Amino acid sequence: xxxxxxxxxxxxxxxxxxxxxxxxxxxxxxxxxxxxxxxxxxxxxxxxxxxxxxxxxxxxxxxxxxxxxxxxxxxxxxxxxxxxxxxxxxxxxxxxxxxxxxxxxxxxxxxxxxxxxxxxxxxxxxxxxxxxxxxxxxxxxxxxxxxxxxxxxxxxxxxxxxxxxxxxxxxxxxxxxxxxxxxxxxxxxxxxxxxxxxxxxxxxxxxxxxxxxxxxxxxxxxxxxxxxxxxxxxx
Ligand code: DC
Numbered sequence: 001x002x003x004x005x006x007x008x009x010x011x012x013x014x015x016x017x018x019x020x021x022x023x024x025x026x027x028x029x030x031x032x033x034x035x036x037x038x039x040x041x042x043x044x045x046x047x048x049x050x051x052x053x054x055x056x057x058x059x060x061x062x063x064x065x066x067x068x069x070x071x072x073x074x075x076x077x078x079x080x081x082x083x084x085x086x087x088x089x090x091x092x093x094x095x096x097x098x099x100x101x102x103x104x105x106x107x108x109x110x111x112x113x114x115x116x117x118x119x120x121x122x123x124x125x126x127x128x129x130x131x132x133x134x135x136x137x138x139x140x141x142x143x144x145x146x147x148x149x150x151x152x153x154x155x156x157x158x159x160x161x162x163x164x165x166x167x168x169x170x171x172x173x174x175x176x177x178x179x180x181x182x183x184x185x186x187x188x189x190x191x192x193x194x195x196x197x198x199x200x201x202x203x204x205x206x207x208x209x210x211x212x213x214x215x216x217x218x219x220x221x222x223x224x225x226x227x228x229x230x231x232x233x234x235x
Contacts, residue, residue: 009151011152012138014143016193024210025135037077037128037198039138039139039141042124044100044108050066056111073090073120101179112139113198129145140200142206146183152207154204154207154209155209155212163183163186164188166182
């Protein structure tokens with residue numbers, strides 16, 4: 001990795017579903033005053049588009065229609081004053097809440113397997129990262145989107161712990177969920193994400209592994225601070 005006293009780093013955070021990537025990535029971005037991009041939100045937005053246009057359902061996936069639709073789809077992140085954060089916009093409409101529902105989670109891995117979808121998302125992601133000073137999380141950010149990134153982190157945690165975290169998150173939002181179903185969804189997504197032909201989830205050769213199974217967010221940030229000083233990055 002090419003880090004040392006450089007100001008506008010590109011930091012990639014890849015890893016399994018429900019590993020706490022977004023929480024960690026957001027904290028890093030806040031700490032360094034960098035831009036944060038949740039690439040998973042982009043794939044979720046395309047999946048929502050598919051559901052709304054009757055392109056995907058339990059026994060149907062009209063890939064041809066998706067390939068046509070994706071060309072004219074716009075995904076963007078805009079600041080929402082009322083919630084004091086950046087949120088996901090699909091063709092000009094705020095879809096931040098809708099993309100987090102179980103319906104979207106059920107189909108998102110299938111939609112993310114399609115080459116045209118990935119091509120379009122990667123173009124948008126690289127546009128955001130042009131100037132550096134960015135933290136982006138996802139599955140292929142260190143391997144495909146920014147292979148030259150300054151700092152690559154690969155996050156992992158046991159499936160049981162990830163399912164517990166996700167389950168608690170849903171409960172806290174008042175969403176009724178079944179623990180076994182949540183765990184199954186996580187395992188299914190792990191399988192599809194790591195086995196797909198295009199840009200599968202895998203650790204970049206130069207990524208640093210963070211297993212946060214037994215770590216709080218605070219401990220993860222302490223780990224990150226140490227990493228920054230080891231890499232001689234002053235901020
Ligand atoms: O990070 P997340 O769980 O919100 O991501 C949702 C899905 O999007 C995930 O199951 C796989 C896909 N994804 C991807 O294929 N590539 C990325 N860079 C980010 C997410």
